[in-house]
Every structure is written in structure tokens, then in C-alpha cells.
Amino acid sequence: MIRLLLADDQALVRGALAALLDLEPDLQVVAEAGTGEDAVEAAREYCPDVALLDVEMPGMGGLAAAAALRDAVPQCRVLMVTTFGRAGYLRRAMEAGAGGFIVKDTPARELAEAVRRVHAGLRVVDPTLAAATLSVGASPLTGRETDVLRAARSGGTVADLARHLHLSEGTVRNHLSAAIGKTSARTRAEAVRLAEENGWL
Known part of the structure; x- marks a missing residue:
């Protein structure tokens, strides 16, 4: 059983994701959080195998939470699930230690498969976003x-x-x-x- 932590500031989205993922026989949502800080605290308490993090949350966002999880609960892998499919976010997520980055309109079956792949140590990246990231390049800003x-x-x-x-x-x-x-x-x-x-x- 792959134990999951869901972090999204929209309770409706979080609930829908939890319901979809709990339908899978090998996936179990063990904790939910509405902020990055709460996600890190919940990960310390529940030791999930994979954390699904939204990019934009109040306070500590998903990118900062991914980096914090890497330090606090290194065995927990991270999959970013976001509405904001922006090229720079993908690069920053990977730098923060995320194993995958997909958008929220990904079909449920593909989302579940992405969780399994990230859990197995593989990289999962939305292909359209990957192409955009390559074309945009790294941030030129200091x-x-x-x-x-x-x-x-x-x-x-x-x-x-x-x-x-x-x-x-x-x-x-x-x-x-x-x-x-x-x-x-x-x-x-x-x-x-x-x-x-x-x-x-």
C-alpha cells in the first residue's frame, strides 16, 4: 500500500483528489493539509510515501514545502499537482527535489499511475510542460x-x-x-x- 499526503488549499479539490485516489487498491490517503507548513507537519507525523503538493498555497507554497519535506522526511517522495502549468515552476520543483509535476486536469488513471511511478523513484513530468520549460529556459533574474x-x-x-x-x-x-x-x-x-x-x- 502506497501511503499518500495531499496538500491543497482548496478543500473541494483536496477532497476530490482523495476520493479518486482512494478508489485505487494500492493507494491510501493518510493525511491532508491546506498549507505547506501543515503538509510538512503532517508528513512528520504520518510518514507518507508520496506527498501530492499544490504549487500555490497560502504561507509556505508547494515549492518551498517540497524542499522542506526533502530535509524533514527524506523518504517521502513529492509529486507536484497544480493548476498552474508554468515552465519556471517545473524547473523550480525539480530543484526542490520533486519527483514529478503534473497538472490538475490529468485523468484519474494517469494521476494514479504518476503516483506509482514517483513512488518507484521515477520522474513524471507533464510532456507539454516539459517542452515549454525547454523553450523558456531558466529564469534570467537574480x-x-x-x-x-x-x-x-x-x-x-x-x-x-x-x-x-x-x-x-x-x-x-x-x-x-x-x-x-x-x-x-x-x-x-x-x-x-x-x-x-x-x-x-
């Missing part, structure tokens, strides 16, 4: 440019961003300018949008 664009998502002035990030206004302007150039954007808002679409944030 870590600090990524931080500045993330902070810029909510708007605010350069002074607001500088206070939030504990940087000088000049440094924030320089990082924003570099990020705008690297994303081929015309404005800060467009740079944020393009970086989000590529899964770089």
Missing part, C-alpha cells in the same frame, strides 16, 4: 531581482518596496530596472506579469 519583483506584485512606491526589503531606494530602482530589461518589459507591472507567467516568481 535572487534579489526576483525578491524585488515579488514585493512589487502588490504595488507600492519604490520607497515602500525599499522599506519592505530593507534596501536603499537606489538599490530597488537598480533591481527593478534590471528585471524590466531581462523580461523585455516596458513597465514594472509588465515585468511582474511576465515573470509570473513564466513561473519565475
Whole structure:
């Protein structure tokens, strides 16, 4: 029996996934979580074989949770299951130690098979997303440019961003300018949008 942990902030989606996977004779959902933090805590408690993590959850997202699980419960394999099939997310998930990455509209039979393959130590990647990742390439943004664009998502002035990030206004302007150039954007808002679409944030 393969023991599963499901983490998704949408209870309806989580419940539907649990119901589908529990129909399989060799799969058993032993724990559910609505945040990345709860997923890591549940994994410590229940020692699942495979954790299915949503990418975007409040607080600690699925990508950060995958990295935390690798350290906290190294025997637990990770399969990212997400609505957001963005190329940058796939690359970051693999860097965080995930064994697979599929989108939520994957048919139930394929999802169950993906769980078995990840449990067996194999890689499972949505083929369309894999092709997109190769064409998009790695994020051109530095870590600090990524931080500045993330902070810029909510708007605010350069002074607001500088206070939030504990940087000088000049440094924030320089990082924003570099990020705008690297994303081929015309404005800060467009740079944020393009970086989000590529899964770089």
C-alpha cells in the first residue's frame, strides 16, 4: 500500500483528489493539509510515501514545502499537482527535489499511475510542460531581482518596496530596472506579469 499526503488549499479539490485516489487498491490517503507548513507537519507525523503538493498555497507554497519535506522526511517522495502549468515552476520543483509535476486536469488513471511511478523513484513530468520549460529556459533574474519583483506584485512606491526589503531606494530602482530589461518589459507591472507567467516568481 502506497501511503499518500495531499496538500491543497482548496478543500473541494483536496477532497476530490482523495476520493479518486482512494478508489485505487494500492493507494491510501493518510493525511491532508491546506498549507505547506501543515503538509510538512503532517508528513512528520504520518510518514507518507508520496506527498501530492499544490504549487500555490497560502504561507509556505508547494515549492518551498517540497524542499522542506526533502530535509524533514527524506523518504517521502513529492509529486507536484497544480493548476498552474508554468515552465519556471517545473524547473523550480525539480530543484526542490520533486519527483514529478503534473497538472490538475490529468485523468484519474494517469494521476494514479504518476503516483506509482514517483513512488518507484521515477520522474513524471507533464510532456507539454516539459517542452515549454525547454523553450523558456531558466529564469534570467537574480535572487534579489526576483525578491524585488515579488514585493512589487502588490504595488507600492519604490520607497515602500525599499522599506519592505530593507534596501536603499537606489538599490530597488537598480533591481527593478534590471528585471524590466531581462523580461523585455516596458513597465514594472509588465515585468511582474511576465515573470509570473513564466513561473519565475
